[in-house]
Amino acid sequence: MQGHFLTDIVIILALATGVLLLCSRFRIPTVVGLLLTGIVAGPQSAALVGAAAEVKALAEIGVILLLFAIGIEFSFKQLLSIGRAALLGGALQVASSIAAAFCIARPWGVPAGRSVFFGFLLALSSTAIVLKLLQQKGNIDTPEGKTALAVLIFQDIAVVPMMLVLPLLAGKGGLLTAGAWSTLLLKGVAIIAIVFVGAKWLVPSLLYLAAGTRSRELFLLTVVGLCLGVSWLTSLAGLSLALGAFLAGLIISESEYNHQALGSIVPFRDVFSSFFFVSIGMLFDPVFFVQRYGLILLLAVGVVAVKALAATLAVGFLGLPLRTAIIAALTLSQIGEFSFILSNAGLQYAILTQDQYQIVLAVSIITMAATPFLVAIAPATAQAVIRLPLLRTRTSRPSSRHAPSPRQRLQDHLIIVGFGVNGRNLARAARAAAIPYIIIEMNAETVRRERAKGEPIYFGDATQEAVLAHAGIGDARIVTIVINDAAATRRITELARRLNPKIHIVARTRYVQEVHALYRLGANEVVPEEFETAVEIFTRLLKKYLVPQSEIDKLVAEVRADGYQMFRSPSVSPTTVSDVLFHFPEAEVSTFRVAETSPCSGRRLSDIDLRRKYGITIVAIRRGSQMIFNPEGDMALEAGDTVVVMGKPEQLAGGVCLFEGQGP
Numbered sequence: 001m002q003g004h005f006l007t008d009i010v011i012i013l014a015l016a017t018g019v020l021l022l023c024s025r026f027r028i029p030t031v032v033g034l035l036l037t038g039i040v041a042g043p044q045s046a047a048l049v050g051a052a053a054e055v056k057a058l059a060e061i062g063v064i065l066l067l068f069a070i071g072i073e074f075s076f077k078q079l080l081s082i083g084r085a086a087l088l089g090g091a092l093q094v095a096s097s098i099a100a101a102f103c104i105a106r107p108w109g110v111p112a113g114r115s116v117f118f119g120f121l122l123a124l125s126s127t128a129i130v131l132k133l134l135q136q137k138g139n140i141d142t143p144e145g146k147t148a149l150a151v152l153i154f155q156d157i158a159v160v161p162m163m164l165v166l167p168l169l170a171g172k173g174g175l176l177t178a179g180a181w182s183t184l185l186l187k188g189v190a191i192i193a194i195v196f197v198g199a200k201w202l203v204p205s206l207l208y209l210a211a212g213t214r215s216r217e218l219f220l221l222t223v224v225g226l227c228l229g230v231s232w233l234t235s236l237a238g239l240s241l242a243l244g245a246f247l248a249g250l251i252i253s254e255s256e257y258n259h260q261a262l263g264s265i266v267p268f269r270d271v272f273s274s275f276f277f278v279s280i281g282m283l284f285d286p287v288f289f290v291q292r293y294g295l296i297l298l299l300a301v302g303v304v305a306v307k308a309l310a311a312t313l314a315v316g317f318l319g320l321p322l323r324t325a326i327i328a329a330l331t332l333s334q335i336g337e338f339s340f341i342l343s344n345a346g347l348q349y350a351i352l353t354q355d356q357y358q359i360v361l362a363v364s365i366i367t368m369a370a371t372p373f374l375v376a377i378a379p380a381t382a383q384a385v386i387r388l389p390l391l392r393t394r395t396s397r398p399s400s401r402h403a404p405s406p407r408q409r410l411q412d413h414l415i416i417v418g419f420g421v422n423g424r425n426l427a428r429a430a431r432a433a434a435i436p437y438i439i440i441e442m443n444a445e446t447v448r449r450e451r452a453k454g455e456p457i458y459f460g461d462a463t464q465e466a467v468l469a470h471a472g473i474g475d476a477r478i479v480t481i482v483i484n485d486a487a488a489t490r491r492i493t494e495l496a497r498r499l500n501p502k503i504h505i506v507a508r509t510r511y512v513q514e515v516h517a518l519y520r521l522g523a524n525e526v527v528p529e530e531f532e533t534a535v536e537i538f539t540r541l542l543k544k545y546l547v548p549q550s551e552i553d554k555l556v557a558e559v560r561a562d563g564y565q566m567f568r569s570p571s572v573s574p575t576t577v578s579d580v581l582f583h584f585p586e587a588e589v590s591t592f593r594v595a596e597t598s599p600c601s602g603r604r605l606s607d608i609d610l611r612r613k614y615g616i617t618i619v620a621i622r623r624g625s626q627m628i629f630n631p632e633g634d635m636a637l638e639a640g641d642t643v644v645v646m647g648k649p650e651q652l653a654g655g656v657c658l659f660e661g662q663g664p
Contacts, residue, residue, distance in 0.1 A: 008049045012278055015041055015048070029372030031129055034274055035365065038281020045286055052282060059279035062272030063128050063337070064245040068227045069269050070131050070140075071249015072262045089147060090154020092314035093332070097123035100306050113169035117351050120162045121343060121360060122307060126336035126368055127152045127242060128276055133331075133375050138510055141420075142484045143442050144328040144378075147315055151332060156243045159338050163345060170349035194233065198251045207257040216264075223261045224268075226252065280337065284365045288358050296359060300366040304374070307333040319444035321461035323488075326382035330374045334367035335360075379487035386464070410436045415476050417462045417492055418483035419446055422508060426480055427455065438471045463491040465499065473499045481507040486514055490521055497522025589619070589644065590652050592659035596639040600658060606633035614658070615651040620644040 016037045023033035041048040049055060098119030105115035130148055131140075139145040203226065210222040227248045234244030252261050289296055311329035316322060343360045346352040352360070413436040416423050423439065430437040439457035441447050447459040460467035462481075473479065479496050481489050486509060493507055505523045509515065512528045519526060535556055542552050594601055600608055610616045621628045621635070622642040628635070637643070643659065645652065 005051045005054050008051045008055065011048050012037065012041060012055070012275070016274065016278065029133075031132065031277055031372055032369050034277035035281040035284075035369050038278040039284045039286065039365075040281075041278070042282035042284060044282075044284065044288075049282065052279075055275060055282065056279050058272055059276035060241065062269070062274065062276035063242050064227065064231055065265055065269040066128055066131065066273045066276075067242045067245040068249045069262060069265060070135070071246040071251075072253050072258050086150035086154045089314050089318050090151045090158070092317055093151050093311050094123040094155060094158050096310035096314055097307060100310055104306070113171065114351055117166070117169050117342075117346055120165075121335060121339045121346075122303060124155050124159065124336040124339045124342070125152060125307070125332040126334050126371065127156060128273065128337060129334065129368055129371050130331055132273065133372060137375070139484070143320060143324045144331065144485070147318070147320065147324065147328045148331045151311070151314070151328070153243075153246075155336070156246075156338070159341070162342060166342075166345055166349055166351070170351050194230075198230075200254075203251050204255045204257075207252070207255055207261070211257060211260070219257075219260065220264045223252070223264055227265070276337075280340075280365060280368065283340070283361050285358060285362070289362050292359070292362075296362045296366065299359065300363045300370070303335060303363055303367055304333045304370065307335075319459075321442055321464075323379075323382040323386055323461050323463055324442060326385055327378040330378040330381065331371075333374060334371045335364040339364055379485075379491075383463070383491065410438065410472055411475050412477045413437055413472060413475070415440065415468075415471050415473065415479040417479065417481045419443075419450065419457060420482065420484070422482035426482065438476075440467060440471055463488050463495065465495060468492075468495060468499055473503065476500065476503055478504045478506065481505070484510070486510070489514070490517060493518055493523050494521040589646050591642055591644050594637050594639055594641045594643065594659055598637075598639070598659050600637045601639045602636060604634055604636045605631060608637075608658075610645075610658075614647070616645045616647040618643050619646050 016034060019037045019040070020030060020033045022028075023030065023036075040046055043049070043052060098116060101119035101122045102112075102115045105118050106112065110118070130152060134140045134145045134148065140149065206222060206226075207219075210219045213219075227245055230248035230251065231241045231244035234247065235241050252258050308326075308329040311332045312322075312325045315325035315328050320328075339360065343352060343357055347354070347357050414426075414430055416426050416430075416437055416439045419427070419439050419441040423441075427437060427439060437456065439450075439455060440460050440462045441450075441457055442459070442461055444459055447457050450457045458471065460470070462468055462471075462483075468479075473496060479492075481492050483489060483492075489507055489509060493505055496503060496505055504525075506525045506527065507518050507523045508527045508529065509518060510529050515526045515528055539552055539556060542555075605618060610618060618631060619629070621631050621637070621644070623638065623640075
């Protein structure tokens with residue numbers, strides 16, 4: 001049996017490798033490739049794999065590790081920041097999906113209980129697929145990413161009451177008692193208490209002990225044990241294993257060991273989560289699909305449309321712009337993996353027939369496979385919808401509460417798009433320099449809070465022409481775009497350049513591949529976080545090596561001028577800074593303070609002639625708070641100066657007395 005299972009694993013890995021290589025050549029998303037692997041290897045197709053139950057167990061571990069990693073990268077502070085979106089947006093999305101399914105199914109003679117059950121299946125999205133795609137694209141911190149995550153969290157919690165309601169839908173209402181609800185509530189409170197205590201005291205102490213042994217194996221086992229342990233506790237309360245893993249990740253995210261923990265489990269996460277997508281594909285029955293492909297495809301399109309519409313209305317109700325609502329809605333438009341759990345239970349309770357169960361599976365897998373493509377076209381789709389005549393005026397008009405009045409119109413001001421960490425720092429710097437500025441932000445709660453503090457911040461989607469016009473784009477001198485949405489950054493850049501050809505546009509982007517596209521759209525300066533971090537690091541390192549500031553500035557200018565090509569290509573010729581650092585491997589650097597009795601005090605460097613007499617070179621002089629690099633020969637030393645000198649050790653020892661008051 002063990003050998004048979006190992007054979008199945010080898011077959012899956014080999015088949016997945018070949019399929020993913022083909023998908024990579026044709027630029028098909030990895031998730032789709034893994035689903036195709038499962039379809040080919042599944043019992044309904046080539047039947048290459050016999051140990052389907054074991055593969056499913058590996059898949060469950062993959063989902064647990066995926067949600068665990070997401071939790072580590074998240075934090076309680078971020079979770080609290082999306083609390084309103086989870087409670088209100090998630091509830092509206094689930095309720096509207098159930099209502100839509102009920103209203104569609106009832107006219108066709110579907111019983112009320114089964115119609116509600118179809119709504120349950122429709123309401124749930126795929127946490128594993130959505131979070132994996134958001135991670136790959138780096139979109140979790142975008143407004144649509146945070147909103148999608150909030151709705152997914154609510155959906156995972158909503159699975160529990162849905163499971164409790166199933167007996168009632170099946171006509172067995174006696175199984176649904178008040179005691180079940182109260183017990184569930186008590187378990188939920190207990191788990192919240194355990195999570196709080198664990199994050200505050202237990203887990204940091206446990207990880208400290210594990211890390212103190214310097215044993216990588218012990219640390220890894222501790223981290224994985226925490227993940228599975230919390231998941232087990234939540235399963236005892238009737239909640240999903242995935243939600244428990246997410247909570248475990250949140251607990252570890254509050255400790256100083258979160259980065260090491262994440263690095264330890266990432267390789268396992270990627271391998272096991274791949275088995276999850278393969279196991280989903282193995283459920284697909286190609287023969288059943290061919291027999292009813294018309295109905296299945298029609299239902300799949302209908303599911304995407306209904307879920308997208310319901311999610312758009314729910315997200316829009318939160319006060320977010322229509323563009324954000326549409327992108328988040330398309331991201332959530334598939335049927336999720338927890339629908340498989342519900343459909344299995346529905347089959348046991350006779351709410352679903354066997355054919356209906358197969359249709360649900362087929363539609364779910366098709367919508368899952370379509371998700372990467374829907375996410376890819378979501379920004380363009382949202383932009384096309386917004387441009388429709390009926391929506392253009394409504395979506396582009398800022399709220400009257402937040403729009404600046406004509407009396408507030410500024411001249412020669414700064415427009416800051418986005419009020420995250422970078423936006424706050426820009427506003428603080430502009431305020432300190434007495435530069436007039438206006439902030440455009442899409443988070444209504446942030447706008448309300450910051451306006452109460454006196455910030456000139458306005459709610460609106462800067463991808464809309466009217467929003468930029470209300471911010472005075474025609475009279476502004478500079479616009480800075482510091483948001484996490486790459487597609488929106490490109491749109492705002494193009495729009496700002498078109499509305500004001502003379503404006504100076506500074507755009508921030510996470511990835512260097514966006515640099516040239518933004519320049520083509522009209523940006524004057526593009527700051528990629530990937531390489532600006534490297535620039536800051538090597539600048540500080542060169543300062544520690546006492547490289548003159550002029551040389552550092554020259555190198556930084558060269559790096560930025562060629563679009564960071566120096567970092568991207570190893571063929572760039574070395575600069576003079578490299579010579580400074582590595583040309584004198586035997587030299588040492590030392591510092592001396594010029595005493596009042598020193599014979600050097602009051603004398604010019606050319607008169608002292610340190611290089612010829614002592615073999616010492618002064619590379620810098622600190623005078624008060626000023627640092628003077630490469631001082632000229634006619635500069636005179638003063639008592640209290642700190643001189644930075646370079647030379648061989650024996651030469652430096654011979655020159656000590658010169659600065660301490662004894663000399664020639």
